[in-house]
Amino acid sequence: MRRRLVISYLLLMALVLVALETPLAVTLANRETDRVRADRLADATRFASLAGPALRGGGTGQLDGELASYEKLYGISAAVVDREQRTVAVSAGYRSSPDTELALRVALSGQQFTGTESVWPWVDGPIVVAVPINDGGEVLGSVVTTSPVDAVRRAVTTWWLALAVIGLLAVLACVLTAFGLAGWVLRPVIELDAVTHEIAEGDRTARVQHRLGPPELRRLAAGFNHMADVVSDVMDRQRAFVAHASHQLRNPLTALRLRVEELGPSLTDAEGRAEHRLALEETDRLAQVLDALLTLARAEREENRLVTVDAVAVAASRVTAWEPLARRRAVTLRLTAASAPRYALTVPTAIDQALDALIDNAVKFSGPGGAVTVDVEPDGDGVTVVVRDTGPGMTDSQLEQATERFWRAPDAQNVEGAGLGLTIVAVLVDASGGHLTMRRGEPRGLVAELWFPAAPTGDGHPTGDGHPTGDGQPAGEGAPTGDGLPDVEGRPGPRKPAAT
Helix, strand or coil: CHHHHHHHHHHHHHHHHHHHHHHHHHHHHHHHHHHHHHHHHHHHHHHHHHHHHHHCCCCCHHHHHHHHHHHHHHCCEEEEEECCCCEEEECCCCCCCHHHHHHHHHHHCCCCECCCCCCCCCCCCCEEEEEEEEECCEEEEEEEEEECCHHHHHHHHHHHHHHHHHHHHHHHHHHHHHHHHHHHHHHHHHHHHHHHHHHHCCCCCCCCCCCCCCHHHHHHHHHHHHHHHHHHHHHHHHHHHHHHHHHHHHHHHHHHHHHHHHCHHHCCCHHHHHHHHHHHHHHHHHHHHHHHHHHHHHHHCCCCCCEEEEHHHHHHHHHHHHHHHHHHCCCEEEECCCCCCCEEEECCCHHHHHHHHHHHHHHHHHCCCCEEEEEEEEECCEEEEEEEECCCCCCHHHHHHCCCCCCCCHHHCCCCCCCCHHHHHHHHHHHCCCEEEEEECCCCCEEEEEEEEECCCCCCCCCHHHCCCCCCCCCCCCCCCCCCCCCCCCCCCCCCCCCC
16 A cells, blocks of 8 residues: 555656656757857858858958868868859868758758757757858858757756756655655554454454544544444443353252252152153253353453463373263373473463363263373474364364354254353463364374463463362363364263352
8 A cells, every 4th residue: 555655656746747847858958959059150140241252252261261260169160152052162071961952052042041950869960050141132152050969969968867867856755755645644554454453363452543644544543443442342241241141040040950959859750750850951951051151251351361381280180180080981081291391371271171171072972982182292382282082073064163152063962061162162272372273083083282372481380270270170161072072061070060
């Protein structure tokens, strides 16, 4: 955009310079040519006055001497002819040409000849001037001079070069002015572009200075800020509503579950007890959904404050916390990471909650005899946490939909879960400046990779989610596991979701 504005200014300046300097250049060439021609006319007129007596029968000795001296002094050749165009006197360097023949004919007709063309830098022909020799109104002959154009051409070229230098200086000044003007015009646009990228990266507090640039762009910046405020307010309201609704629904849901539990002893028939058990399971499922919504609202509200985390220590703590559930389901859960620390920059609890969600589903869907492996690997300028399992995995189309909210695979609709775990994982990883990658494992299962930027050297020991949770139990929400099956919100053992 800046380049286009500068080019537009330069084109306008070039047109103005061409419109102004072209007539001036032509005028200077004409003026210099007319000056030389006027000087030659005066010289030729003087020679005509001297040639009169010679044409009336006098001697030409004085005239020959004048022409010779004139050519020697100025380098201009001349000749005097009578009315029959016979040469009466001539300088040594004079040479007849079509131009001199035309000039003599015009002069013998009683008119002065000065030519019609101006001298341009590319013209080589001489300047030819001829005047008649009159005596009482009778034309006795004519005087013709031929002047070389080198001096005139150099003068015209000098004038044109001066104009070109002036034009270049004007263009240079225009370029400097154009860049400054373009910068002033585009500064709000550039800032608007930068702020747009900042907002897209998650900084919803970024705003544009609306007191820069032209009035139209100032209004645009003010309108953009207002739009950003409105969108940010709507998002805050939406997240607050989800969080408040999830929190407020837990109390009546807990009361409802207690009442349903109290109905159990009064049920005597087998069908009633079966329905009672299903009702309790549905209340537990609803509690898990509310807990996942509350976790997601908190994750999306995170202001991207990063902390230094030892990914190896966090992975070890989560594997230890989930081992009892894995043993109960006959699943092998192991950590293959090296003992050396791998420090990463994440939002608080990002690795904890992500591993809880992935390990939960990996254990759940691997089935008896399955294996779940957690590994932490250095990866360029980051740290990769990998969860592998031997579950059924997902198809390519399912992998593309796995991070959508409430999405469940068709073959897992009856499995407990809300379809929000992987969404929470993706939000936490994205807020940490990392990315989540899932692919099918070989020969089966799924591989889930969490990449986080590495912490700068010398950041010290991990903080935030770098330590195991106090109760030793999984702290986060369940999510689609490394096996790629849909996200569920299960909990190990008897632990129930917290109310807030």
